């Protein structure tokens with residue numbers, strides 16, 4: 001039977017939580033383990049549905065992956081396949097990153113298109129064009145991609161837009177290429193830096209991540225390593241928005257403000273006091289928030305699209321109106337109709353959503369439409385009167401280890417319950 005998340009709103013938050021390892025970091029790192037011979041220990045690896053999907057792919061390829069407390073031990077030495085089934089590919093978007101890694105390791109890869117289209121179309125044309133630039137032959141047939149590369153050759157690859165996934169896929173392929181690859185107009189997200197750090201810990205020569213030009217000197221023999229995954233900045237943003245929504249005084253151990261400055265700036269503008277020390281971030285949100293200036297999502301270091309829904313949820317009861325502009329994905333306002341069921345006032349027109357603060361929110365049965373949209377429903381529920389039941393939480397489980405556990409640690413009344421016929 002599936003589960004629901006039951007949230008009783010109206011409680012001020014007070015407490016502390018340790019931020020989990022970053023989903024968007026660990027997923028490309030798990031693909032990157034295919035390049036290393038020997039044991040990799042990933043410390044602080046979050047236990048997520050998408051991590052389980054990656055483990056299934058690694059095992060399908062013949063590799064060993066098992067949990068040792070909060071570390072995931074991976075050994076890809078025994079890899080014996082270069083193909084991934086359609087069922088496994090569809091489980092998540094990040095399966096696409098296995099393409100560059102398998103190609104670098106085996107010289108061939110056969111797989112289908114990745115899943116994860118809940119935010120609108122998510123093509124991988126930039127990934128494929130970049131791999132072709134490095135010398136891969138890619139045939140697309142009946143929904144499958146057949147890739148061959150007897151030799152990958154390093155060169156400059158210019159991305160039309162700074163795609164996170166394409167940058168990561170090309171970094172992995174370039175590790176197996178002869179000579180130097182430079183990825184221009186690369187994504188600058190902190191998770192790209194984390195991938196670089198992991199690869200270098202395995203003996204690779206990658207530099208420039210965090211800037212628009214990432215350089216990879218290919219052809220090194222990579223070995224295993226022990227590596228700690230960076231903290232999840234979107235989970236941290238979610239909990240900051242939870243405190244902003246409900247009011248409270250919370251501490252997020254391990255959160256790095258440097259990764260989150262556009263989110264903390266918006267929350268400060270809304271009236272929260274946000275301070276950071278070497279151990280984490282504290283947020284103190286006392287009164288009803290103010291609306292903030294336009295929130296325009298953009299590639300890093302701009303406002304993250306992944307934090308758009310949770311910030312919107314935090315501002316539903318603010319004084320005044322806030323304009324959101326979603327510039328990364330075509331269909332990332334699917335949470336809006338659910339928030340409206342709770343009494344929110346939001347008007348959407350194309351890429352713009354205008355949130356006008358209301359006096360009160362009320363409980364309603366609501367359904368997760370996607371990962372961050374689901375988290376946003378929980379953030380809104382913290383400020384709503386009564387018990388809100390959030391269904392389809394499998395979306396939330398893709399990216400949060402245990403959202404209800406963390407919200408409880410912060411003082412919220414949130415529990416997972418079995419779904420009954422009546423919801």
Ligand SMILES: CC(=O)N[C@H]1[C@@H](OP(=O)(O)OP(=O)(O)OC[C@H]2O[C@@H](n3ccc(=O)[nH]c3=O)[C@H](O)[C@@H]2O)O[C@H](CO)[C@@H](O)[C@@H]1O
Nearest residue numbers: 024094121122123124125126127163164165166306328329
């Ligand atoms: C696992 C992971 O790290 N996921 C993150 C990653 O997704 P992901 O890597 O899929 O996102 P991208 O940066 O690639 O996508 C950004 C934009 O580029 C477009 N595009 C992308 C690739 C391509 O070949 N062609 C193309 O047109 C996409 O449709 C989208 O409009 O970055 C997104 C943007 O910060 C985040 O929301 C996701 O949480």
Ligand SMILES: C=C(OP(=O)(O)O)C(=O)O
Nearest residue numbers: 093094116306371372399
């Ligand atoms: C969109 C997201 O992830 P993915 O790219 O894995 O779908 C997200 O983390 O918000």
